[in-house]
Amino acid sequence: MPSTTQRRGRARVVPLLMALLVGLLLLPLPARAAADLEHWTLIDGSGHRWGLTLFEQPDPNHPAGWRLRLTALSPGQGADHQRPLLLRDGLGAGWSLPNRSEELVPAGTELIPTGSAQFDLGALTPRPHEALPLLLEVPTDGQGQTTPVMLPPAIVLALHGLPPVATADPPNPAGRAALTAASPA
Numbered sequence: 001m002p003s004t005t006q007r008r009g010r011a012r013v014v015p016l017l018m019a020l021l022v023g024l025l026l027l028p029l030p031a032r033a034a035a036d037l038e039h040w041t042l043i044d045g046s047g048h049r050w051g052l053t054l055f056e057q058p059d060p061n062h063p064a065g066w067r068l069r070l071t072a073l074s075p076g077q078g079a080d081h082q083r084p085l086l087l088r089d090g091l092g093a094g095w096s097l098p099n100r101s102e103e104l105v106p107a108g109t110e111l112i113p114t115g116s117a118q119f120d121l122g123a124l125t126p127r128p129h130e131a132l133p134l135l136l137e138v139p140t141d142g143q144g145q146t147t148p149v150m151l152p153p154a155i156v157l158a159l160h161g162l163p164p165v166a167t168a169d170p171p172n173p174a175g176r177a178a179l180t181a182a183s184p185a
Helices: 004-025 029-035 153-160
Strands: 038-043 049-056 066-072 085-089 094-097 116-120 134-139 146-151
Touching: 038 146, 038 153, 049 153, 134 153, 146 153
Parallel strands: none
Antiparallel strands: 038 049, 049 066, 066 116, 085 094, 085 134, 134 146
C-alpha cells in the first residue's frame, strides 16, 4: 500500500500532466504548423507523380521563410533549378516563386539533384484564395517548358493559411542570423 507521501506526490503529478496535455492541445495552430512538415503526392498532366512538401527553412545559412519543395517520384523527370515556379488561380491571378534549389545542397556543392527543386513562398502575396483552384507550372529541364500540376483543395488551404515567420538578416560569416519578429500580414 502506498504511503501518504507517495499518494500526495501522485496527487500533484496528475493535475500537472493534465495541464500539460491541455496546453499541448490548445497550442496555436500556426505554432504547430511551423514545426510540422506537410507532404502530398500529386499527379501532373502527363500522369507523372510529384512529391510536394511545405516547410519553414530551418538552415540559418539561408534566409528564413516558407519553402515549397517538389520532388519527382517518376523516373526520367527533372526540374529546372534556375527558373521560378508559377502559380495561377481560377480567376487569372498569378504568382512567381523564386527558385531556391541551391538550398538543397551544402554551399559550394555544384550538383543539385535533378529530381528536386525548392521555391520561396515569400512571394506568395497576397495569399491565394482558399476556394479557388491553383495550377502549378513546374519548370522542367526542357527548353523553357513547364509541366502543369493542379493542386488539390488541401494544399490550396495550406498555402492560404501559411502563418508569417520570423525574418532573418542575410547570413553572416559565422552562419548565424539575427531573428526579428515579422509583422502580421
